[in-house]
């Protein structure tokens with residue numbers, strides 16, 4: 546007998562769905578039976594994710610979307626409903642790369658850009674998604690935060706502050722829409738083996754993984770599929786009693802941060 550699919554009959558939007566973690570989430574959602582609108586500011590990257598889903602027998606459609614543009618977010622929700630009949634699931638994954646710098650050296654534009662994409666993008670997507678989820682009888686929102694929303698990091702005030710705000714925003718969503726059967730949770734990944742994480746401070750993924758891995762209780766950095774597994778769980782009925790909370794998927798990093806002699 547085939548294993549039951551966790552997201553059978555669901556319709557999802559994944560923003561940042563062309564990125565490494567967003568693609569893994571979109572692919573896992575599709576594997577679990579959801580129809581997925583894969584939205585990314587890069588149309589090419591969204592299309593690549595959709596190709597991967599389709600070649601695996603899944604149902605997906607690509608969309609070029611800038612989450613900082615309210616009208617594009619409204620259109621994305623309308624597109625999902627028109628194409629797939631409803632909207633039940635939203636994974637907000639899109640985030641921008643912010644240059645490193647302190648409040649003294651960062652430009653105001655860089656500061657604003659972190660909030661415009663990482664936080665305001667979620668605001669716009671949720672604003673338009675919630676009414677459709679209500680019409681569908683309920684839904685699940687999964688916001689990608691970061692372990693750096695829990696702890697500060699040197700020279701990353703914009704990123705850390707925007708991700709801390711995501712944690713609080715998610716709780717408020719859960720409170721405001723619990724009665725509509727809409728759950729909202731966040732995921733805080735630790736360092737995941739991605740180009741984005743590597744190139745912040747290292748020359749290659751290999752160098753990043755070799756340096757950061759030993760600082761994790763499991764002895765390595767995380768895999769995109771491990772974030773996708775958490776997202777699929779939170780989006781599914783398996784997590785029906787979870788809302789307004791944050792899931793740390795961080796290899797135990799937050800459990801011992803501060804006691805290591807190799808804090809990376």
Ligand SMILES: NC(=O)c1ccc[n+]([C@@H]2O[C@H](COP(=O)([O-])OP(=O)(O)OC[C@H]3O[C@@H](n4cnc5c(N)ncnc54)[C@H](O)[C@@H]3O)[C@@H](O)[C@H]2O)c1
Pocket residue numbers: 560561562563564565566567584585586587590610611612613638639640641662689690691692733734735736737738739740741742
């Ligand atoms: N990689 C890690 O180690 C790590 C750790 C903690 C949290 N995260 C978070 O996970 C998420 C995904 O990170 P990733 O490593 O896959 O990065 P990534 O750069 O591969 O993916 C981010 C995606 O967002 C898209 N994007 C950027 N601006 C956008 C906009 N305005 N509108 C729509 N799409 C936009 C990019 O084109 C890209 O495809 C981010 O929210 C990031 O903050 C990542």
